[in-house]
Amino acid sequence: TKAGTNKAHGSPLGAEEIAGARKFFNWESPPFEIPADILDAWRAVGAGGAKARADWEGRLAKAEPTLKAEFERRLAGKLPSNFDAVIADYKKKLSADKPKVATRKSSEMALEVINGAVPETIGGSADLTGSNNTKTSQTKNITPDDYGQRYVHYGIREHGMAAAINGLTLHGGLIAYGGTFLCFSDYARPSMRLASLMGIRSIFVMTHDSIGLGEDGPTHQPVEHLAALRAIPNHNVFRPADAVETAECWQIALESEKTPSTLALTRQNLPTVRTEHSQKNLSSQGAYELAAANGEAVVTIFATGSEVEIALGARDLLEKHGHPTRVVSVPCFELFDQQSDDYRAKTIGNAKVKVAIEAGIRQGWDHLIGTDGIFVGMHGFGASGSIEQLYPHFGITAEAAAKAVETRLHGK
Structure with a gap:
């Protein structure tokens, strides 16, 4: 047979391979026939699932109206009705305060506002939480003993993190984001590309976005990465200039239900360049x-x-x-x-x-x-x-x- 060869990967298996599989598994049933004992077992599983579904729908029907409406809002992927007003007020404060901070810090500040207003966000980082500034006061750690929280420590697993973000997003009811260094987007890129292909609202926070990160040197300094990510169809790559633009880019990312977003953020402090408040999201242009x-x-x-x-x-x-x-x-x-x-x-x-x-x-x-x-x-x-x-x-x-x-x- 083709077992143990590359032919099992890229060519049709054919009748000889089917015969070999039958012999290996001692399978004597005719093609397309499911033995009764296996069919009965699967139907029992299905019946249990149907009962669990009916029980769940019963609980949902009896839920307090406000709770039910909130659940349905989240599952539909819609943002809270006051979201735009919250961001507008925050932008007005930034234009007045004119903070001089790194855009990774601007992102943390924006997330502190967003995570308070949008309870379905779930954050994380690939072992760089302190550098990515992805954790806020609302996002407590998910642990083996408590899956009810809002922050995942993914470990040094950029590709796994991006894939998990996609999975959380596809499940529905959650808006997932995760952080690493922009240079390490290379490790996450296959999952980032799939987010674009699937048309989902995955959000990738990429800090240390240039030579401005300093002494770590060229192994960590992204040079070609912005161009590479911009080459992915249906993928918004944001590189905000200050705290105001960062807030606007986060707003767009959360509102983009069919497009994933990458935020490229600095390590170094930047002045506020948008000193006059605009109710309009100028970054959306x-x-x-x-x-x-x-x-x-x-x-x-x-x-x-x-x-x-x-x-x-x-x-x-x-x-x-x-x-x-x-x-x-x-x-x-x-x-x-x-x-x-x-x-x-x-x-x-x-x-x-x-x-x-x-x-x-x-x-x-x-x-x-x-x-x-x-x-x-x-x-x-x-x-x-x-x-x-x-x-x-x-x-x-x-x-x-x-x-x-x-x-x-x-x-x-």
Whole structure:
């Protein structure tokens, strides 16, 4: 037979293999006939299941109306009716307080609000809870003695964690998220891809999203990972620039019932760049003008995440030199691609020089800046060093971006 060979994996088994299996298992019943003793056993199991189902439906029918409605809301995958108002109030507070924190901390702050308002969330991390900031006051640990809590310690099992998140999501009644480092998305990617293929609301929290993580060096510094994840169809990859955008990206992730989300978050502190409150979720547009030019724009700078701060610094330098410059924050490529042609054209604009700043590779950026656009980012792997050393070393600074623009404008 084909037992013990690769032929059992990739080719039809055929009559000879069926005969071999019959001999091995001493199976004498004709094809498609189930012996009576086996059939009786299965029917007994089915009867027990039917009774359990009837008992459960009876309990549900007798449940207090508010409890029943809450159960049905969760099972339908709908968010609490006050969810948008809760997020709007939280955003207003952030715009007033202007916290300077890492977006992984911004994510924890947003989750503290979300987990309080949305009781069906269930979090976790692949042995990096303290680094991913995925645990909040509401999410107590699930243990062998208590499965009624809301936080899973998955261990160093990124692929297993992502698969479990998918399973929890498919079960219904729960909104599952889990964290690891962005570089380790490579281990989780098969399950992340399946979440996209299945069209489900799995949420992946990926921190330490660039060379900004520092001394761990190039083994831990993601370079190609944003581009790789953006290549997955039906997958929203968010890279928020501050606490406000982080809250907005979480809101979109929870509202996206048919699309999984990845949040790429920083280790380093970032200032609040969205200082004026907007009731509208601007991140839902994928990209939007954050800072206008003083006059008709000659330069447009696109940036994501931690590099938005750098883009704003470059804008200030260029404006001082008489070059009207606007900055566009791009928290999500995928959502921007879904906008109307008019909105996309207006947001991209027709400035003479287009620049993209991101601490990753260029791949994917040409659809915004064109093949002749200036890219300020990574062109290879990172290095071990402090963030203060690495960003200047790789030329990802406001000064370097402004110099590249000046060179282009002056035709040098």
